[in-house]
Amino acid sequence: MISVTEARKFILQNTQDFGTEEVPFLQSVGRILKEDILADRDFPPFNRVAMDGIAINYRFFNEGIRNFKIAGIQPAGSKQETMKDASNCYEVMTGAVLPNNCDTVIRYEDVTINNGIATINVDKLNEGQNIHTKAKDGSLGDVLIKKNTLISAAEIGVFATVGKTTVKVAKLPKVMIVSTGDELVGVEENPEAHQIRRSNVFTLVSLLQKLNIPSETAHITDDKSILKQKIASFLQEFDVLLFSGAVSKGKFDYLPEIFEELKVEKLFHKVTQRPGKPFWFGREASLGISERNGAASPKNNKTIVFAFPGNPISTYVNCLVYFYEWYHKSVGIDYKSQTAILSEDVNFRPNLTYFLQVKLFNENGILKATPIKGNGSGDLASLVHADGFIELPKTEELVFKKGNVFPVISYR
Amino acid sequence: MISVTEARKFILQNTQDFGTEEVPFLQSVGRILKEDILADRDFPPFNRVAMDGIAINYRFFNEGIRNFKIAGIQPAGSKQETMKDASNCYEVMTGAVLPNNCDTVIRYEDVTINNGIATINVDKLNEGQNIHTKAKDGSLGDVLIKKNTLISAAEIGVFATVGKTTVKVAKLPKVMIVSTGDELVGVEENPEAHQIRRSNVFTLVSLLQKLNIPSETAHITDDKSILKQKIASFLQEFDVLLFSGAVSKGKFDYLPEIFEELKVEKLFHKVTQRPGKPFWFGREASLGISERNGAASPKNNKTIVFAFPGNPISTYVNCLVYFYEWYHKSVGIDYKSQTAILSEDVNFRPNLTYFLQVKLFNENGILKATPIKGNGSGDLASLVHADGFIELPKTEELVFKKGNVFPVISYR
Numbered sequence: 001m002i003s004v005t006e007a008r009k010f011i012l013q014n015t016q017d018f019g020t021e022e023v024p025f026l027q028s029v030g031r032i033l034k035e036d037i038l039a040d041r042d043f044p045p046f047n048r049v050a051m052d053g054i055a056i057n058y059r060f061f062n063e064g065i066r067n068f069k070i071a072g073i074q075p076a077g078s079k080q081e082t083m084k085d086a087s088n089c090y091e092v093m094t095g096a097v098l099p100n101n102c103d104t105v106i107r108y109e110d111v112t113i114n115n116g117i118a119t120i121n122v123d124k125l126n127e128g129q130n131i132h133t134k135a136k137d138g139s140l141g142d143v144l145i146k147k148n149t150l151i152s153a154a155e156i157g158v159f160a161t162v163g164k165t166t167v168k169v170a171k172l173p174k175v176m177i178v179s180t181g182d183e184l185v186g187v188e189e190n191p192e193a194h195q196i197r198r199s200n201v202f203t204l205v206s207l208l209q210k211l212n213i214p215s216e217t218a219h220i221t222d223d224k225s226i227l228k229q230k231i232a233s234f235l236q237e238f239d240v241l242l243f244s245g246a247v248s249k250g251k252f253d254y255l256p257e258i259f260e261e262l263k264v265e266k267l268f269h270k271v272t273q274r275p276g277k278p279f280w281f282g283r284e285a286s287l288g289i290s291e292r293n294g295a296a297s298p299k300n301n302k303t304i305v306f307a308f309p310g311n312p313i314s315t316y317v318n319c320l321v322y323f324y325e326w327y328h329k330s331v332g333i334d335y336k337s338q339t340a341i342l343s344e345d346v347n348f349r350p351n352l353t354y355f356l357q358v359k360l361f362n363e364n365g366i367l368k369a370t371p372i373k374g375n376g377s378g379d380l381a382s383l384v385h386a387d388g389f390i391e392l393p394k395t396e397e398l399v400f401k402k403g404n405v406f407p408v409i410s411y412r
Numbered sequence: 413m414i415s416v417t418e419a420r421k422f423i424l425q426n427t428q429d430f431g432t433e434e435v436p437f438l439q440s441v442g443r444i445l446k447e448d449i450l451a452d453r454d455f456p457p458f459n460r461v462a463m464d465g466i467a468i469n470y471r472f473f474n475e476g477i478r479n480f481k482i483a484g485i486q487p488a489g490s491k492q493e494t495m496k497d498a499s500n501c502y503e504v505m506t507g508a509v510l511p512n513n514c515d516t517v518i519r520y521e522d523v524t525i526n527n528g529i530a531t532i533n534v535d536k537l538n539e540g541q542n543i544h545t546k547a548k549d550g551s552l553g554d555v556l557i558k559k560n561t562l563i564s565a566a567e568i569g570v571f572a573t574v575g576k577t578t579v580k581v582a583k584l585p586k587v588m589i590v591s592t593g594d595e596l597v598g599v600e601e602n603p604e605a606h607q608i609r610r611s612n613v614f615t616l617v618s619l620l621q622k623l624n625i626p627s628e629t630a631h632i633t634d635d636k637s638i639l640k641q642k643i644a645s646f647l648q649e650f651d652v653l654l655f656s657g658a659v660s661k662g663k664f665d666y667l668p669e670i671f672e673e674l675k676v677e678k679l680f681h682k683v684t685q686r687p688g689k690p691f692w693f694g695r696e697a698s699l700g701i702s703e704r705n706g707a708a709s710p711k712n713n714k715t716i717v718f719a720f721p722g723n724p725i726s727t728y729v730n731c732l733v734y735f736y737e738w739y740h741k742s743v744g745i746d747y748k749s750q751t752a753i754l755s756e757d758v759n760f761r762p763n764l765t766y767f768l769q770v771k772l773f774n775e776n777g778i779l780k781a782t783p784i785k786g787n788g789s790g791d792l793a794s795l796v797h798a799d800g801f802i803e804l805p806k807t808e809e810l811v812f813k814k815g816n817v818f819p820v821i822s823y824r
Contacts (some may be wrong), residue, residue, distance in 0.1 A: 025599070025614075026618070029618050029621055029622075039793075041603075043791075043792075043793060044608075044790065045603070045605065045608065046605060046606060048790065050788065050789075050790060052660050052662040052663075052665070053661075073663065075594065075634070075662075075663065075664060076593055076594060076634075076662075076664075077593065077594030077595035077596070077606065077607060077634070078594070078606060079604075079605070080605070080606055091663065093662040093663060094660060094662055094722065094723070095593055095595045095608075095657075095722065096595070096606075097605070097606045107661070108661045109661070132787065132788060132790045132791075136787050136791075137787050137790070137791045137792075137793050137794070138793055144793045144796065145796050149796075150824070152618070152622075152823060153616075153618035153619045153621075153622065153728070153823060154615070154728075154795035154796050154798070154823065155796055156611075156614050156615055156617075156618040157611040157612070157614060157615035157724060157728075157792050157795065158611075158793055158796055159599075159614075160599045160609055160610060160611035160614045160615075161608065161609055161611045161792055161793075162609075163599055163600070163601075163602070163609055164599075165599055165600050181488055181507060182487065182488060182489030182490070183488035183489035183507045183508070184489070187571075187572045187575055187576075187577050188575070188577050189575075190575070191453075191457070192491075193457065193458060193491070193492070193509070194458060194489065194490060194491050194492055194508075194509045195489060196456075196457065196507075196573065197572055197574075197575055199568075199569040199570075199572035199573045200569070202437075202438055202568050202569060202571075202572045203565045203566070203568055203569035203572075204565075205438060205568075206438070206441050206564070206565035206568040206569075207565045209441055209565075210441075210564075210565065222488075222489070245507075248464055248506060249464040249465075249519075249520045249521075250464040250487075250505040250506055251464075251485065251487065251503065251505060252487060252488075252505060253464070310506065310507065311506070312569060316565070316566075316569075336774070338774045339774055339775075339776055339777045340777045341776075362748070362750045362751055363751075364751055364753075364817045365751045365752050365753040365778060365779050365780075365817045366777060366778055366779070367774065367777050367778070367779060368777075375544065375548045375549050376462065376544060377462075378456065378460065378462060378544045378549070379455075379544075379549045380455075380549075380569050380573055381455060381549050381550055381556045381570055381573075382549070383566035383569065383570075384556065384557050384561075384567055384570055386566070405776045405777045411564060411565060411566065412562070412564050
């Protein structure tokens with residue numbers, strides 16, 4: 001039995017490198033960028049007009065001139081014009097190149113136009129105003145986005161701007177999610193009195209989907225030889241296996257011994273936490289299994305095995321706490337842990353780290369966590385009423401006081 | 413010109429009802445549930461064993477008996493057994509039905525088993541311990557999840573448990589995103605000196621994708637008759653049109669007059685905010701256009717038009733502020749506005765609502781917003797360095813003080 005801190009350490013020491021792939025830029029949201037994005041030209045690439053209005057040469061305004069003959073129009077998307085007589089003006093549109101010989105833009109709101117003459121109605125101008133000058137935001141070759149960035153809409157805009165039709169991102173791991181337990185029937189079935197429907201694999205699929213990771217699912221009956229045979233084949237094909245159930249002390253909890261027989265090295269079994277204590281974590285000892293079969297291994301990584309206890313809340317919280325952190329570290333993202341303020345006293349006697357379901361509220365910039373009364377680790381419906389888990393440390397004290405700050409993981 | 417508050421009011425008065433559809437439950441993450449989810453049986457459906465160990469009848473322990481003959485095993489997934497001699501015990505597995513005549517479970521850790529006799533090694537038991545009693549989490553017919561819930565992994569688990577293979581969710585709006593501006597070329601093209609690549613439509617696509625809304629995109633040249641013809645056809649087909657550009661004072665900013673000619677009622681144009689001031693918002697006056705064409709209308713809603721100014725930051729913030737809120741209200745979700753604490757003084761002279769780019773930090777349960785220096789509404793790359801926008805209200809004051817709380821919208 002190890003502590004949550006030690007469990008985290010083991011998990012972060014056993015990350016994987018999934019490699020990289022090129023994807024169309026618009027499909028890269030939620031993926032992890034694996035290249036620096038450079039400016040392919042200056043930004044803006046030219047002195048860019050930032051207001052609809054007229055462009056002048058400031059010198060003449062400064063000399064007291066207020067009436068400027070309109071010598072032409074510079075629309076956005078047209079080649080740069082040259083204002084031959086610098087005492088004239090040009091009508092200019094937002095996004096246009098500033099015409100040659102102009103250096104200041106006055107918005108239409110401050111101008112009257114009559115018979116081809118623009119009259120400026122303000123007494124003061126700033127030389128160079130309303131111009132977004134060339135290279136102000138960045139110069140050719142500047143790094144606009146760094147490698148190892150989680151891609152959002154903001155990054156998509158920059159990819160488009162610099163002409164990155166495809167971008168290099170971290171490949172996704174191949175994940176198999178397996179449930180065990182003879183009490184489980186399919187979602188479409190009518191369970192008998194002693195049966196329940198499978199649900200943990202689907203919550204796991206959805207939790208992984210939140211990280212943009214697709215996954216496959218399987219259910220295996222509580223028969224040791226069938227379990228062993230299927231797991232051996234999954235080890236050949238997948239980077240990660242997630243299990244729900246069969247890791248505790250039950251007579252049919254075969255997983256730990258099967259892993260041993262299949263040369264999956266146990267890194268730990270059981271963590272001093274509630275819920276989720278019987279969590280088993282390990283790693284394939286070598287890529288040998290597929291080599292023994294004489295086939296080229298379809299994966300580059302030693303398979304990682306997260307075998308979560310089968311109670312719904314146990315599976316759920318362990319995926320959030322351990323798999324999420326492992327995945328972020330694997331793809332090179334700093335996992336920002338959040339914190340929240342406990343809004344009421346919590347009594348907790350066992351000397352275990354307590355992952356307590358909470359509802360999160362943002363009140364005047366302060367994140368408050370209010371405990372949700374659940375009925376233990378089997379109470380799936382209680383997840384619906386919460387937003388996350390607050391992590392109350394393993395301690396001899398019996399009360400966690402209202403107003404104290406603790407780490408929190410939100411799943412919404 | 414209206415205020416941000418008034419603009420919000422107009423937008424929320426003009427929501428749409430997209431109707432509902434059934435989708436496979438596992439594809440419903442991120443969608444809005446449009447039915448109550450009821451318990452199809454009690455939860456748990458039986459007195460469920462919550463620990464691997466032995467089950468006894470407490471009366472005998474209470475009478476001082478510590479040795480119990482093992483009369484059988486009750487695995488998870490098997491029909492309920494009956495312990496005929498109530499002074500015996502049964503081995504029971506987590507998830508199993510509690511055998512008849514048993515009322516208390518002792519975990520294996522507290523028991524020694526020898527020659528078919530289980531000896532209990534603890535002096536105190538709680539009658540009924542380690543049993544997750546029938547209906548403790550909910551009874552047949554209870555509402556487990558309410559209509560109008562945003563579906564997360566937690567809800568997926570409940571759908572599976574109650575056998576909802578499909579669920580009723582809000583339909584998604586049909587959205588067309590249109591860019592205008594002759595300076596724009598495709599992402600795959602090499603722009604000439606006076607051109608830039610299209611980017612706003614793609615940031616909008618990505619911002620909508622974050623809400624699970626798919627969208628289509630188009631680019632239309634700055635030619636009034638072509639614009640008008642295309643928009644007329646979009647009005648027939650789409651629930652929502654989002655535009656970027658052509659709503660300000662430029663000579664080629666045709667959109668407002670085209671909307672008028674196409675009987676799209678202007679609800680407002682221009683909001684006292686920075687960036688994003690020239691925002692135009694309107695609604696099709698009737699479903700008449702398609703009716704005039706003699707075709708059955710493919711949509712049930714009067715098309716809503718969000719015409720955002722073309723600067724990248726203006727488009728971005730207006731989509732977050734107005735479209736997001738409009739969408740959430742349309743599908744029946746309470747839009748929880750977040751708040752953050754400003755981490756430094758901000759000087760802002762114009763009497764406008766200021767949407768300022770900020771980096772957000774969670775520090776000891778407190779959400780802090782640090783302003784990001786950008787170069788105005790054209791500076792797309794600055795979005796990469798921020799996480800959201802803080803909303804500083806329109807006021808005569810020139811300084812927003814550090815430590816004050818303001819609404820914030822995060823886009824990460």
